């Protein structure tokens with residue numbers, strides 16, 4: 001119940017639909033119980049007593065009851081569905097919004113396929129219970145209670161005999177729930193794994209094929225697929241065992257009633273019509289009691305799904321706006337790191353160790369160092385993708401936490417090495433951060449990023465549709481679209497994280513020349529492995545294992561006798577060697 005209580009805020013706003021549908025359910029159920037009573041009257045008061053003149057009235061009564069039942073059935077069904085559909089809309093919407101707010105730390109561990117299956121299958125599972133299960137539960141309970149009332153009215157001994165069977169049925173239903181709930185959790189989890197496997201395989205198809213790992217992937221998938229099959233078979237087994245058992249108990253109850261009830265009629269203690277009505281009522285109870293298993297099953301599935309949805313909804317949002325953020329129109333671009341240490345996880349090694357540096361507004365900083373030395377980590381702290389474990393990052397003299405998150409993220413333009421493009425037009429991809437940009441502005445940004453020419457060569461130019469991973473474009477072309485996208489938000493701080501690694505030297509030089517003008521009044525961080533990409537920087541920070549080991553301009557560093565000079569010499573020697581070959 002805890003799960004449903006926690007999720008109440010998503011379905012309770014629509015309680016009016018639920019309450020209305022329950023109202024109609026009660027009417028339908030009431031009519032259902034009246035049927036056997038009319039039957040009893042027909043047999044005992046009309047047929048046996050020979051009052052045939054009552055037949056037309058009874059028939060009309062029956063027809064009116066059926067019409068009312070038909071209309072109320074429609075109403076309860078439709079309103080129940082509305083309740084489920086509207087609640088689940090809100091739930092799905094909230095889940096998606098939550099996903100947008102969760103920090104990078106969550107996504108570092110989240111698996112796409114699993115998240116997808118939570119947002120689709122689990123949400124649907126929950127909906128099914130809200131739309132049908134919950135209402136059915138009320139119907140069944142009401143039906144059983146009212147039927148029992150009528151049964152006691154007809155014959156107390158027979159009603160007591162019927163009730164004697166109930167504890168057996170309840171025990172079976174309870175045991176069923178205990179077994180089927182974990183089984184459904186496993187089914188959901190296993191489906192999540194399967195989806196993750198498929199999604200990773202499709203996304204990483206290049207790697208799979210280039211390493212000829214198709215068979216390996218097939219085997220891995222087969223293992224997960226088998227697991228999914230097994231958990232489904234196990235669940236089906238629980239179902240298959242349960243229903244015949246329920247039916248057996250129900251049939252034993254019916255036969256006992258027939259023997260005992262028949263004897264009561266023979267003894268003249270019960271009328272024939274009452275026995276017939278009693279039998280109809282018992283079948284109304286036994287059916288729903290067995291159906292209770294189905295509802296319990298739905299309930300279990302919904303509970304399992306609800307738990308998985310809550311795992312997302314209750315995730316802590318580690319990076320949020322503090323209460324009193326300052327309102328500024330635009331940043332100037334002054335950056336300062338003061339005693340900044342970063343650990344991605346509490347007991348993890350330090351990715352950045354006690355960093356101190358300052359960048360005046362409008363200056364260009366180059367970051368260079370071995371892979372894993374902390375270059376990206378520095379830039380990710382600027383826009384609060386992660387929080388420093390110790391120390392403070394200042395923007396224009398204020399801690400980054402003083403500003404609203406959305407503000408600083410609009411002020412900082414990132415171009416990542418892995419440029420992600422959405423499956424829409426090139427134009428929309430460039431305008432992603434600034435959907436109000438005019439076509440002229442989009443073209444201008446593309447020109448600066450050296451992307452305009454190749455875009456114009458495409459059959460539909462800026463309206464060319466891209467595939468999920470920018471299909472049809474080379475790595476360098478994707479990077480240039482991504483640069484145009486960053487330029488279009490007119491950021492105060494620009495971060496180029498290995499942003500030109502996939503373009504050739506000549507294009508890079510052209511991009512740099514164009515960017516020079518763009519970078520004029522912006523603070524720019526350039527992360528690069530090629531010295532040629534950052535030698536124009538006002539200051540270059542050389543990183544090693546999370547520490548700044550050297551800093552200065554290119555001219556100072558090439559004579560410093562440190563790691564920068566070594567990198568320079570390696571890259572320079574390469575060029576000489578190549579020149580020698582020529």
Ligand SMILES: Nc1ncnc2c1ncn2[C@@H]1O[C@H](COP(=O)(O)OP(=O)(O)OP(=O)(O)O)[C@@H](O)[C@H]1O
Nearest residue numbers: 108344345351369370371372373374375376377378
């Ligand atoms: N999301 C993360 N979760 C945990 N550890 C991380 C994460 N991102 C980076 N790290 C670790 O932090 C350290 C610094 O990584 P970072 O990506 O900043 O290096 P980098 O210098 O940019 O490397 P590269 O040149 O390969 O991009 C590395 O040891 C890396 O394993």
